[in-house]
Amino acid sequence: MYKILQKRELAPNIWMMEIEAPRVARSARPGQFVIVRASENGERIPLTISDYDAERGTVSIVIQTIGVSTRKLCTLNEGELLPDFVGPLGRPSEFIHDDPATLCSRKILFVAGGVGTAPVYPQVKWLHEHGVQADVIVGAKNKEMLIMQEQMKAVAGNLYVATDDGSAGFKGMVPDLIKELIDHQGKQYDLVVAIGPMIMMKFVAATTKAYGIRTIVSLNTLMVDGTGMCGACRVTVGGKTVFTCVDGPEFDGHQVDFDEAMRRQGMYRTLEQRAIKIAEERAAGHVCKIGLDK
């Protein structure tokens, strides 16, 4: 059992939880993720790690309530226990293997979309601790949906903000801001790391390809076990099928088949909608029979 030490709402429907998980905290590296179960009959939910502290034995996660399982998870409160919290899973970000000299000469731009800000933070923080000031773009729908700005500011080189409606920072999509920085502000990057919704990563990758900048993306596919046992997480990278949970989650964005990945991500969407409906109707006091005839 894993205790919830802290819980905070960062933005509408986006929560941060700090969990007591000493083993995970000790082994976690930037780029890795965890799998969480909120209850004994709950799903195994893959979530990125947004911070970790080996000494205190804690790991933080950020959750956007989009389905039945994430909603259930966020009904739990400080002091309550999670039955399962497994990790760290996946491979760490490749730059942690760089020798210090190479690392220091790197010009890295992170592009975070929405809750993707959370997994970007430990990477930028790790680089900061190793003497590298990386630039960060955070994109969100509007000002209200921006998260972790103060923390990010403390570890980033330049922090740029883009919102769809212009309520904070640059008005427009993150690929346009990337172009703006490179074309008009004289910025140069040799590595872009993009983490956010698949569609955003797809467009960022398309943008950086034109500039020939190596681009890493972190895929949030469907998962069951997270240890390479089921293949639910398989994606095509460079024409080859790989498993996101053990071969990733970070891949060369210019090699990823995003259209296939997005299609596969939606495989259980209709079932999920049905489940939400059942949950809502149950809460309202009667049992929904739609689609239960089979």
Place this chain on the structure above:
Amino acid sequence: MANKIGRVPVREQDPKVRATNFEEVCYGYNEQEARLEASRCLHCRKPRCVEQCPVSVKIPLFIAEVAEGDFARAAAIIAEDSSLPSICGRVCPQENQCEGACILGIKGEPVAIGKLERFVGDWSIRNGNQSVEKAPSNGHKVAIIGSGPSGLACASDLAKMGYQVKIFEALHKAGGVLEYGIPEFRLPKAAIVAKEVENVRRLGVEIETDTVVGRTVTIDSLMDDEGYEAVFVGSGAGLPRFMGIPGENLNGVVSANEFLTRANLMKAYDDEYDTPIYVGSKVVVVGGGNVAMDAVRTAKRLGAEAVIVYRRSETELPARAEEGHHAKEEGIEFRMLTNPVEVLGDEKGWVRGIRCIKMELGEPDESGRRSPVEVKGSEFDMECDVVIMALGTSPNPLIATTTPGLETTRRGCIVANDEGQTTREGVFAGGDAVTGAATVILAMGAGRKAAQAIDEYIKSKQA
């Protein structure tokens, strides 16, 4: 008397009814039936059954006690060689092992050794296992990776010798394939698997779930930082194989491991559980082993029309005979000598069918089985909306790649000798992780052998 009666039939759920539920297919023998069946055994002086049992259970001896009605004695005799009789009685391929060799099988039907073993195992679960004497602690710590049959067997033998044993399991539940792979209707989880796991715990073995060795901890950290003197790797062969044909990443194509894990471990067939499972209306399962049978019968129970596609002929089906037979009774369609060449998709990227080619049997290959060859121009399409790949599995590379000095074969299997000793000092391995996908009984046997070797290793270090 023995030869005068035929094999005592075992009671089973009606095929039509059971094809719609997840309760166990076979009810097993009651006391009268078991004693009657046991009375058929000839107590051969050179029992052929024992020779063919991978762990040499003293079959005629335990059967004699069943015939006498002394089930506790029977259980004690089996326990000398096997630690999981309720499970092996249910899942061993008896027709290729003990029962396949039984002398009575030459002219008639062999003694129902599996059903008798299961009866004895279930009897002792119901009547409380008596073998829980814990040896006094000898102060030595051993780590076990994986809680499948090999890990459980190794752990319980070591615990009985006085070792302080901890099992590290990646998933949230202990049992390995017994829990996530083999379905409820063949191996009840709460009534049997959980009980066997509980017995191991009662010996003082700790089980730490949610711990992925190679990620959460490593073999090195267990030995260097946590004081484990030896490690047993029983991590199984969990990595699913795909065919590498076009269309395999369409929505609706899943591995049998994924399908069965959703159904068994995550209980997706029960509306009280949150994990979804997609069955569509017609499911094609590719493969002919136990895994394929389990997947196709699960799909049927979830309401789909379910078909097996297998590239060899029926005589080569590697599944237990009973499973093939049960599947047919339940209305599963078998398409033999058929091999998929492409999964067909609709414009939205969902499966709409599968293109297969007919096969015929050619020359025997090195395994002695006649290998199937394609019949030119015989391609045909079959409609379906789900394709489940049950083509076999290989060991997960996670442990080997994170443990310096631990050698593997080209097929990814951990190199170990008969006693389980690997190329790394203090590290032992057994079960599917060493052999590739095999059987519960072999995994259990390997775990017990390794326990002996670990005991000798630790003692030799002290000397």
